[in-house]
Amino acid sequence: MAEHINLKLPRKGYKLFKSKNWMVFAEGVWHNNPIFGMVLGLCSTLAVTNLMANAFVMSIAVTVVLVVNSAVISLIRNLIPDRARMITYMLIVSTIVITVDLFIKILFPKVSSTLGPYVALIITNCIVMGRCEAFAINNTPGLSISDALGAGIGYTFSLMVIAFFRELIGFGSLFGFKVIPDSIPTISLFSVPPGAFFALAIFIFFVNYIKKKYKLEGKH
Amino acid sequence: MIFIKAIIFINLYIFAIGILIIFMDKVISNYGECKVKINNDKEFEEHGGKTLLKALFENKYFIPSACGGKGTCGYCKLQVPEGGGPALPTEALILNSKELREGYRLSCQVKLREDLDVTIPAEYLEIKEYDAVIEQIELATSDIKKVKINLAEDDEINFKPGQYVQIMFDTPDGLDYRAYSIASTPERKNSIELNVKLIPEGLGSSYVHAKNKNDKIQFSGPYGDFFLRTDSHRKIVCVAGGVGLAPMKSIIDFWNNNPHGRKCELYYGSRTTKDLYDHEFFVKIAKENPDFSYYPALSDKDPEWNGECGFIHTVIEKYLEDGANSEAYLCGPEIMINFVTEVLIAKEIPQERISYDKF
Amino acid sequence: MINLLVILFASILTSNIALTYFLGMCPFVTISKNMKVAYGMGLAVTFVMVVTAMTNWLINKFILEALGIEFLQFLVFIVTIAAMVQIIEIFIDRYFPALYHAFGIFLPLITVNCAILGISLFMVLRTYGFFETLFFSVGSGLGWLLAIVSIGALRKKMIFSNPLEHFGVTGITAVLAGLMALAFIGFTGIARL
Numbered sequence: 147m148a149e150h151i152n153l154k155l156p157r158k159g160y161k162l163f164k165s166k167n168w169m170v171f172a173e174g175v176w177h178n179n180p181i182f183g184m185v186l187g188l189c190s191t192l193a194v195t196n197l198m199a200n201a202f203v204m205s206i207a208v209t210v211v212l213v214v215n216s217a218v219i220s221l222i223r224n225l226i227p228d229r230a231r232m233i234t235y236m237l238i239v240s241t242i243v244i245t246v247d248l249f250i251k252i253l254f255p256k257v258s259s260t261l262g263p264y265v266a267l268i269i270t271n272c273i274v275m276g277r278c279e280a281f282a283i284n285n286t287p288g289l290s291i292s293d294a295l296g297a298g299i300g301y302t303f304s305l306m307v308i309a310f311f312r313e314l315i316g317f318g319s320l321f322g323f324k325v326i327p328d329s330i331p332t333i334s335l336f337s338v339p340p341g342a343f344f345a346l347a348i349f350i351f352f353v354n355y356i357k358k359k360y361k362l363e364g365k366h
Numbered sequence: 367m368i369f370i371k372a373i374i375f376i377n378l379y380i381f382a383i384g385i386l387i388i389f390m391d392k393v394i395s396n397y398g399e400c401k402v403k404i405n406n407d408k409e410f411e412e413h414g415g416k417t418l419l420k421a422l423f424e425n426k427y428f429i430p431s432a433c434g435g436k437g438t439c440g441y442c443k444l445q446v447p448e449g450g451g452p453a454l455p456t457e458a459l460i461l462n463s464k465e466l467r468e469g470y471r472l473s474c475q476v477k478l479r480e481d482l483d484v485t486i487p488a489e490y491l492e493i494k495e496y497d498a499v500i501e502q503i504e505l506a507t508s509d510i511k512k513v514k515i516n517l518a519e520d521d522e523i524n525f526k527p528g529q530y531v532q533i534m535f536d537t538p539d540g541l542d543y544r545a546y547s548i549a550s551t552p553e554r555k556n557s558i559e560l561n562v563k564l565i566p567e568g569l570g571s572s573y574v575h576a577k578n579k580n581d582k583i584q585f586s587g588p589y590g591d592f593f594l595r596t597d598s599h600r601k602i603v604c605v606a607g608g609v610g611l612a613p614m615k616s617i618i619d620f621w622n623n624n625p626h627g628r629k630c631e632l633y634y635g636s637r638t639t640k641d642l643y644d645h646e647f648f649v650k651i652a653k654e655n656p657d658f659s660y661y662p663a664l665s666d667k668d669p670e671w672n673g674e675c676g677f678i679h680t681v682i683e684k685y686l687e688d689g690a691n692s693e694a695y696l697c698g699p700e701i702m703i704n705f706v707t708e709v710l711i712a713k714e715i716p717q718e719r720i721s722y723d724k725f
Numbered sequence: 726m727i728n729l730l731v732i733l734f735a736s737i738l739t740s741n742i743a744l745t746y747f748l749g750m751c752p753f754v755t756i757s758k759n760m761k762v763a764y765g766m767g768l769a770v771t772f773v774m775v776v777t778a779m780t781n782w783l784i785n786k787f788i789l790e791a792l793g794i795e796f797l798q799f800l801v802f803i804v805t806i807a808a809m810v811q812i813i814e815i816f817i818d819r820y821f822p823a824l825y826h827a828f829g830i831f832l833p834l835i836t837v838n839c840a841i842l843g844i845s846l847f848m849v850l851r852t853y854g855f856f857e858t859l860f861f862s863v864g865s866g867l868g869w870l871l872a873i874v875s876i877g878a879l880r881k882k883m884i885f886s887n888p889l890e891h892f893g894v895t896g897i898t899a900v901l902a903g904l905m906a907l908a909f910i911g912f913t914g915i916a917r918l
Contacts, residue, residue: 185754185895189839192747240800263846266799270839272751339745343903350896372794383808390812394819451822
């Protein structure tokens with residue numbers, strides 16, 4: 147069953163613009179943030195946050211795939227037979243991902259070789275599937291794009307924050323530029339896989355702390 | 367050039383896979399013919415792969431079912447001494463361990479894979495299928511329609527007041543059915559009345575609401591353990607909420623023509639005057655029959671209403687007397703049933719004399 | 726032969742796909758502490774992984790490379806995976822009903838599990854041959870099974886602890902997974918993939 151976002155009672159802070167698009171967008175960024183709101187797409191989060199450059203490219207890729215996918219699915223939503231839903235999603239997402247992967251290979255060759263198969267894994271990324279199934283299949287293209295953008299920006303936000311700390315503490319650099327002088331030792335734990343888990347845990351910890359402190363949960 | 371190769375290949379590939387899966391489904395999921403033996407007596411053969419419930423239905427053995435085969439209502443439980451295979455986890459949620467040990471299964475979850483024995487209780491063997499025609503369909507409130515259905519010429523239905531029928535309708539996934547209580551008295555055997563509330567996205571209610579006069583309709587019945595007990599002289603206490611009034615109409619109409627010295631009370635809870643229906647019907651009976659008392663109550667504030675206000679259990683609290691000599695029949699939403707039961711027990715109506723029709 | 730065994734052990738222990746490559750993380754958080762469920766899912770994943778990896782290898786070698794359309798790999802792999810899962814479900818339902826009761830319900834969920842697609846992609850990336858793919862997929866599946874069963878067991882033990890509330894379920898699972906990943910690093914030295 148599709149989620150219907152209750153647009154009658156906008157949450158505190160979402161009253162900025164009264165448009166439906168804004169509220170749907172804002173939901174995706176904070177309340178329904180893929181990483182800490184809905185706990186989806188963890189595979190890619192853990193893998194690419196070791197360097198900010200990786201996180202940045204990945205976030206762009208995911209956002210682009212999300213938006214294009216939601217838009218296309220929303221446009222053809224009335225033509226998809228019920229039984230063939232899953233296979234249609236997969237076909238569309240795969241085509242988009244193949245294209246995006248090619249672009250990344252051309253534009254960011256170094257990052258592309260580091261990311262390896264993770265860009266392709268966007269196909270099975272729960273966020274993309276989730277937004278399709280929960281929103282795009284039942285809503286207009288305009289709203290679906292806002293929703294996808296919201297989720298994408300939320301994802302970018304989470305990834306960049308985690309990557310910022312992981313790279314800074316793990317490598318002593320930001321975006322490849324050495325920021326911390328060599329004399330101060332780095333905690334290389336954060337540059338290896340276990341560190342990814344710990345960084346994620348700490349990130350979730352702080353997000354929940356902020357949520358509680360400023361009571362940003364806000365239920366309908 | 368490569369692009370064209372690619373597109374051709376992909377299309378061929380997907381096509382080939384589609385064919386392969388359909389083929390495998392037909393060939394492998396073919397369980398062959400399975401014999402189903404009923405009560406060690408009659409038997410029939412069916413293609414394997416379908417659920418026991420469906421197989422029984424298609425061979426005119428009607429088993430009560432409220433959830434349409436999803437495994438949530440538990441009405442379709444039957445004893446399967448042989449051939450049912452191990453019980454599924456979905457069944458373990460509904461059946462208790464004693465039932466499982468005795469071989470009870472949910473027939474909507476048992477898949478026909480081999481020859482099978484099943485025990486069907488006598489009441490179920492009474493159930494028939496009816497082809498009928500809509501005589502009248504009209505709105506009684508904003509979302510409840512009263513539907514009068516005429517059976518075929520010489521056909522009749524023998525039911526007890528309070529029982530229900532299952533309306534059958536077609537869906538893209540095959541035949542489906544939904545249960546609705548009979549609102550008319552059993553003394554009329556050639557036609558029945560149903561009260562159907564339109565549920566948003568409800569398959570059954572939208573089907574019925576879309577019907578017009580003279581349309582055909584199919585149903586099976588009668589079903590249900592919820593009916594008026596005629597073996598006592600106790601006072602009949604009916605409590606209904608919303609569209610739960612339907613079975614009560616059947617009970618009260620029947621009682622009115624066959625009082626046998628019993629008293630009868632109806633407590634009916636609704637939201638506003640607009641949601642009340644058949645109000646005049648009961649007011650009339652109350653006027654003409656001193657043994658009948660009618661207590662309607664509205665839960666929402668309504669300036670035009672000068673009857674009781676509040677939830678129905680508070681009204682029962684106020685007016686019900688002589689609980690020890692009464693038996694109660696309840697039909698309505700679960701919360702209402704829970705509150706009302708508490709009050710009834712406090713009024714000394716024992717648990718075993720309280721009957722429920724939960725919807 | 727030694728090479729194959731190295732691949733097998735490395736994919737279970739040192740390069741565990743869940744703890745080192747973060748594949749198939751979503752069920753980690755959502756899977757209940759029920760060990761039977763975790764075990765069932767792990768078995769299903771292993772089975773599907775092996776079947777799909779081998780099928781994808783064959784298709785890749787004899788069709789995609791022959792026609793020169795390798796760029797379609799992603800599409801073809803995911804479609805193959807979806808189809809194989811469907812076929813497996815039909816097969817098992819018919820011939821092994823006991824197995825179907827054990828892990829049949831997980832099969833549709835597995836189609837979108839990153840791990841299954843990931844294995845096929847890694848196989849292509851590392852240009853594995855037939856037997857290498859076989860040992861790799863078996864090892865990865867078993868490694869995933871090991872990881873999810875361990876996480877389930879650890880979370881069961883957590884009932885008796887009081888983690889900081891801000892962590893939430895995800896946070897504490899992440900911490901546990903991190904500690905497990907650290908522990909598995911101890912296996913380095915056996916092999917490196």
